[in-house]
Amino acid sequence: xxxxxxxxxxxxxxxxxxKMSNMTLQEKKQQIIDDFSIYEEWLDKYExxxxxxxxxxxxxxxxxxxxxxxxxxxxxxxxxSELRDGLLYFRADSDAIxxxxxxxxxxxxxxxxxxxxxxxxxxxxxxxxGLKDNLSPTRANGLVSMIERIKEIAAQAANDTVSx
Amino acid sequence: MLMTEExxxxxxxxxxxxxxxxxxYLDNAATSQRPRAVLDCWESLAAGxxxxxxxxxxxxxxxxxxxxxxxxxxxxxxxxxxSPEEIVFTSGATAxxxxxxxxxxxxxxxxxxxxxxxxxxxHSNIVPWQLLCQRKKTVLKVLDIHENGDLMVESLxxxxxxxxxxxxxxxxSNVLGLVNPVQKIVSICHEKGIPVLVDGAQGIVHEPVxxxxxxxxxxxxxxxxxxxxTGTGVLYGKRKWLDALPPYxxxxxxxxxxxxxxxxxxxxxxxFEAGTQNFNAVPTLxxxxxxxxxxxxDASIQKEQHAILEYVYEQITKNExxxxxxxxxxxxxPLFSFAVKGAHHEDLALILDKMGIAVRSGQMCAEPLMDRLxxxxxxxxxxxxxxxxxxxxxxxxxxxxxxxMLTGDSSRRSE
Ligand SMILES: Cc1ncc(COP(=O)(O)O)c(C=O)c1O
Numbered sequence: 001x002x003x004x005x006x007x008x009x010x011x012x013x014x015x016x017x018x019k020m021s022n023m024t025l026q027e028k029k030q031q032i033i034d035d036f037s038i039y040e041e042w043l044d045k046y047e048x049x050x051x052x053x054x055x056x057x058x059x060x061x062x063x064x065x066x067x068x069x070x071x072x073x074x075x076x077x078x079x080x081s082e083l084r085d086g087l088l089y090f091r092a093d094s095d096a097i098x099x100x101x102x103x104x105x106x107x108x109x110x111x112x113x114x115x116x117x118x119x120x121x122x123x124x125x126x127x128x129x130g131l132k133d134n135l136s137p138t139r140a141n142g143l144v145s146m147i148e149r150i151k152e153i154a155a156q157a158a159n160d161t162v163s164x
Numbered sequence: 165m166l167m168t169e170e171x172x173x174x175x176x177x178x179x180x181x182x183x184x185x186x187x188x189y190l191d192n193a194a195t196s197q198r199p200r201a202v203l204d205c206w207e208s209l210a211a212g213x214x215x216x217x218x219x220x221x222x223x224x225x226x227x228x229x230x231x232x233x234x235x236x237x238x239x240x241x242x243x244x245x246x247s248p249e250e251i252v253f254t255s256g257a258t259a260x261x262x263x264x265x266x267x268x269x270x271x272x273x274x275x276x277x278x279x280x281x282x283x284x285x286x287h288s289n290i291v292p293w294q295l296l297c298q299r300k301k302t303v304l305k306v307l308d309i310h311e312n313g314d315l316m317v318e319s320l321x322x323x324x325x326x327x328x329x330x331x332x333x334x335x336x337s338n339v340l341g342l343v344n345p346v347q348k349i350v351s352i353c354h355e356k357g358i359p360v361l362v363d364g365a366q367g368i369v370h371e372p373v374x375x376x377x378x379x380x381x382x383x384x385x386x387x388x389x390x391x392x393x394t395g396t397g398v399l400y401g402k403r404k405w406l407d408a409l410p411p412y413x414x415x416x417x418x419x420x421x422x423x424x425x426x427x428x429x430x431x432x433x434x435x436f437e438a439g440t441q442n443f444n445a446v447p448t449l450x451x452x453x454x455x456x457x458x459x460x461x462d463a464s465i466q467k468e469q470h471a472i473l474e475y476v477y478e479q480i481t482k483n484e485x486x487x488x489x490x491x492x493x494x495x496x497x498p499l500f501s502f503a504v505k506g507a508h509h510e511d512l513a514l515i516l517d518k519m520g521i522a523v524r525s526g527q528m529c530a531e532p533l534m535d536r537l538x539x540x541x542x543x544x545x546x547x548x549x550x551x552x553x554x555x556x557x558x559x560x561x562x563x564x565x566x567x568x569m570l571t572g573d574s575s576r577r578s579e
Pocket of ligand 1: 193194256257258259286288289334336337338363365366386388529
């Protein structure tokens with residue numbers, strides 16, 4: 001088991017110190033919406049995303065393979081996942097730091113949740129924090145592709161768990 | 165004499181704001197903004213002279229046809245082409261290259277023949293030739309560039325063989341911004357009897373073009389990068405070639421006679437203009453070319469453009485974090501594609517966007533060139549005649565601030 005998947009990393013920002021793993025999915029999402037809402041200026045939101053991106057766990061170079069690469073992004077994004085005890089863990093990386101910040105948000109919300117819960121989620125909070133609307137069209141596509149990949153993995157895992 | 169501040173007023177788009185900040189439009193190589201004269205021309209044709217051309221005898225059709233054919237003569241004059249029949253309207257540079265790759269390919273290209281392009285071409289001047297190569301089992305050969313971005317013109321001769329059928333090269337690359345020595349390339353190719361297509365999508369905007377002096381066989385460009393309406397473009401071809409080529413598309417008005425036994429084709433240029441043409445938009449090329457010419461000949465605008473070129477060039481090259489592709493300044497247009505150490509081009513573009521600055525990031529439709537340069541993408545700022553030195557200064561300040569945000573060097577943040 002790699003260190004990353006056991007790591008209980010919290011987001012820097014206002015929520016620092018709160019153990020996110022004990023929260024419900026809804027609480028986690030609300031926390032991110034709250035964290036984001038304090039930044040009125042877009043440049044400040046970007047500063048925050050850049051900080052998040054920098055704080056993301058390093059992603060092993062050897063895992064940056066074609067099958068982990070997400071299509072539809074101008075920058076490159078890799079997503080890796082692992083199913084353990086019915087819970088789905090994610091790890092991700094990007095060569096662009098703002099994208100990396102966005103994926104770190106997704107990872108912090110969804111990593112360590114039951115596969116079925118993830119696959120049933122509507123991911124609407126992404127719109128609530130304004131990410132999808134305010135990022136560039138190609139970036140938004142990347143975000144959409146990223147979400148789709150997470151859902152896909154979750155649906156697959158939920159399926160596997162049931163039939164197991 | 166025109167002043168940059170004065171001509172800006174002719175461009176409604178330039179007084180716009182984005183995210184509450186004044187728009188600084190530095191994506192001119194992708195498409196230019198359009199002056200009032202172009203917008204008015206477009207609208208007045210759509211409202212007051214909308215009828216299909218070349219077909220009907222009624223009054224409106226006459227107006228529309230005259231506007232269209234007058235434009236052909238204006239383009240002929242703009243390029244100094246020998247005759248208006250050598251000007252074919254297309255929907256843009258891409259359509260023009262595709263037309264040529266198909267028709268020229270049908271007439272002249274056989275299995276085992278060769279076609280030469282450069283590594284610095286836009287996809288639009290690569291992929292149509294690749295399609296031809298697939299169709300005809302032809303070989304695509306690639307002219308390389310030097311480290312600074314200059315074409316390796318000295319190795320062109322060795323690349324040409326008895327089987328080379330055509331050389332397709334850009335006048336100015338949309339990434340490197342260097343003016344290629346087209347005349348020299350043409351003379352090298354002509355010595356071996358090989359025709360040359362010049363992709364002038366960027367060249368037509370920045371250089372006076374005289375197709376007779378260049379002696380190129382074909383020259384293509386898009387209207388939308390030259391201040392004209394979208395969906396307009398030109399293929400210039402020497403009559404001896406155009407006459408010999410088969411049509412690309414079949415349809416209305418490109419025919420002389422149609423029957424199920426035998427169809428014959430209209431003479432030039434209609435042979436290559438099948439179907440209803442973009443007749444509301446094509447005439448916008450007239451005010452657009454007039455604007456381009458006026459800017460080129462105006463000392464004050466040229467001075468400002470040169471000041472921008474010198475200033476941005478210096479600021480970018482003196483920054484140790486930045487690698488500029490396409491040097492030196494001598495043959496450069498104010499178009500800068502560069503990489504920043506420690507900052508991804510897309511991050512930079514996103515941050516600059518929020519500062520009101522429109523720049524391009526990514527591969528810029530030149531993936532083979534990105535591979536050649538060993539980068540996944542670049543950031544590009546391309547200036548037009550309505551951009552001011554003050555905007556260039558704001559761009560550099562904002563760029564430095566964005567770099568500081570991304571590289572974590574907070575000392576530069578408040579510059
Ligand atoms: C050098 C070059 N060639 C061809 C094209 C294609 O032009 P269009 O998309 O208008 O057909 C472009 C446009 O980006 C270009 O810069």
